[in-house]
Amino acid sequence: MIRKMLVALALVAALVGAMAAPTAASAAPTTLAACSPHVSLQPPYSKFDGTEVWANWNVCFTTPGPWVVKLERKRWYGWEKLDSYSATLKAYVGYSASLSYHCDGQGTYTYRLNGRFDNAIGTYYYYSSETRFAC
Numbered sequence: 001m002i003r004k005m006l007v008a009l010a011l012v013a014a015l016v017g018a019m020a021a022p023t024a025a026s027a028a029p030t031t032l033a034a035c036s037p038h039v040s041l042q043p044p045y046s047k048f049d050g051t052e053v054w055a056n057w058n059v060c061f062t063t064p065g066p067w068v069v070k071l072e073r074k075r076w077y078g079w080e081k082l083d084s085y086s087a088t089l090k091a092y093v094g095y096s097a098s099l100s101y102h103c104d105g106q107g108t109y110t111y112r113l114n115g116r117f118d119n120a121i122g123t124y125y126y127y128s129s130e131t132r133f134a135c
Contacts, residue, residue, distance in 0.1 A: 035060035035094035044111035058096035065119035103135035
């Protein structure tokens with residue numbers, strides 16, 4: 001029971017930390033020991049009076065493996081990568097961070113987060129909801 005409460009508190013701390021504005025364009029992820037398996041890719045949103053696009057993510061997997069997450073916008077030729085993070089993740093360790101892009105005056109676009117995790121079983125793809133707004 002106490003372990004479950006500690007894990008829940010750690011996840012809440014990770015979510016609150018993920019929503020805090022980092023000083024760099026892409027912050028290094030926060031790692032938390034002992035997490036429940038999950039993938040959370042939040043929809044991108046406009047920040048700083050519409051001059052930046054931000055998106056938060058946090059994950060925990062049951063097996064180790066490479067993880068890549070990209071902030072993308074839809075273009076006529078496909079999805080354009082704006083920012084990304086990649087690392088080899090450990091099993092049952094939570095990771096949390098934000099991706100961002102300075103888009104001041106670039107127009108109206110549709111944005112999303114796109115994640116990929118590879119392990120011995122296969123490759124898994126994850127997507128946030130798409131959001132559309134002017135920047």
